[in-house]
Amino acid sequence: MIKMKLLVTGWLWYIGSHTVCELLNSWNQVFVVDNLSNCSIDVKDKIFQITWKQIDFQQVDLLNKIDLEKVFVWNQFDAVIHFAWLKSVWESMQKPFLYYENNLTWTLNLLDLMWKYWVKNMIFSSSATVYTDQNTFPVKEDWFLWAINPYWYSKLIVEQMLQWLAVTWAIRSIALRYFNPIWAHSSGLIGEKPNWIPNNLLPYIMDVAAWKREKISVFGWDYETVDWSWVRDYIHVVDLAKGHLDALKFLIDNSQSSFEAINLGTWNWTSVLQMIDYTSQIIWKKLNYEIVWRRAGDLPAVYCDPSKAKDLLWWSAELSVKQAIQDSYNFTLKNLI
Numbered sequence: 001m002i003k004m005k006l007l008v009t010g011w012l013w014y015i016g017s018h019t020v021c022e023l024l025n026s027w028n029q030v031f032v033v034d035n036l037s038n039c040s041i042d043v044k045d046k047i048f049q050i051t052w053k054q055i056d057f058q059q060v061d062l063l064n065k066i067d068l069e070k071v072f073v074w075n076q077f078d079a080v081i082h083f084a085w086l087k088s089v090w091e092s093m094q095k096p097f098l099y100y101e102n103n104l105t106w107t108l109n110l111l112d113l114m115w116k117y118w119v120k121n122m123i124f125s126s127s128a129t130v131y132t133d134q135n136t137f138p139v140k141e142d143w144f145l146w147a148i149n150p151y152w153y154s155k156l157i158v159e160q161m162l163q164w165l166a167v168t169w170a171i172r173s174i175a176l177r178y179f180n181p182i183w184a185h186s187s188g189l190i191g192e193k194p195n196w197i198p199n200n201l202l203p204y205i206m207d208v209a210a211w212k213r214e215k216i217s218v219f220g221w222d223y224e225t226v227d228w229s230w231v232r233d234y235i236h237v238v239d240l241a242k243g244h245l246d247a248l249k250f251l252i253d254n255s256q257s258s259f260e261a262i263n264l265g266t267w268n269w270t271s272v273l274q275m276i277d278y279t280s281q282i283i284w285k286k287l288n289y290e291i292v293w294r295r296a297g298d299l300p301a302v303y304c305d306p307s308k309a310k311d312l313l314w315w316s317a318e319l320s321v322k323q324a325i326q327d328s329y330n331f332t333l334k335n336l337i
């Protein structure tokens with residue numbers, strides 16, 4: 001019944017935990033390594049409550065190549081799904097070396113051991129941020145790539161490393177470029193719960209919904225949308241997680257494929273004011289907001305053309321933004337403290 005044995009790095013960081021659920025539900029065997037620097041081991045039990053299946057887990061920092069090698073010595077993996085990443089734009093500007101050291105060295109150690117132990121397939125958790133500075137939308141995969149901070153740049157560097165490893169047939173890979181994930185499982189057991197002031201829009205809206213903060217700051221009011229507020233391509237994390245399964249299947253079934261970068265988004269955009277309005281409707285509460293100046297480094301519009309994912313992986317998003325907001329709110333209510 002077991003289909004594949006997979007190594008997942010950084011599972012507890014939101015998308016990883018949802019992807020692990022989907023992998024287990026399709027009878028794959030999952031081994032997770034995480035340094036637990038930014039998350040709690042409780043998620044392991046929650047994943048068990050959702051799937052009734054166990055994972056192998058080891059607390060390993062990917063900087064520690066000796067410990068990481070032990071994992072490869074004792075397990076023969078079919079593929080690696082690499083999520084482990086530091087991901088704050090602001091922090092990456094303050095501590096660029098930390099970002100390069102972690103994000104790049106983590107990945108290099110992993111790739112080197114994959115090469116040594118003959119693990120040929122990788123799914124890389126990339127991001128729409130590799131498309132910085134685009135003015136035309138929706139974004140397609142072959143568009144110009146650029147990055148304006150160390151966090152985004154580290155994603156771009158790894159994508160390019162993977163491309164060259166594929167050219168030499170060392171490691172075959174798919175970089176999944178996520179648009180704006182909304183993190184919450186319909187069970188309400190796992191989701192996004194920042195320990196600090198939320199950076200991203202929906203977690204902030206949820207804090208206001210849960211009376212933790214008074215009002216939402218709407219960044220920017222100068223883009224030609226229905227209401228002048230900025231737009232993003234929000235995608236439910238469960239759809240995103242399923243995209244990893246489809247990508248894995250594609251990689252394993254198509255041995256001639258070497259490297260692909262694939263957008264995971266919905267082709268739809270939603271404005272900031274629409275997000276606030278949808279949430280107000282769902283929770284039956286009017287949410288306060290104020291318009292403020294744009295955030296440094298922010299883009300007015302980001303949304304994608306995901307037709308490559310449909311053509312190649314037979315994947316497309318199924319859950320709506322309203323469903324994602326509803327699931328996020330359920331998660332917020334279940335995790336108030």
Ligand code: UD1
Pocket residue numbers: 089090127129180181199200201202204216217218219220230231232272295296297298299300302
């Ligand atoms: C942000 C990060 C990006 C990361 C992505 C997903 C920045 C500059 N970019 O992108 O690196 O990969 O999240 O995690 O941090 N907004 C408000 N008020 C808020 C928060 C956000 O109006 O309090 C607006 C933003 O201007 C944007 C939209 O809401 O138009 C979505 O913002 P956010 O959720 O932070 O995602 P991104 O800016 O797309």
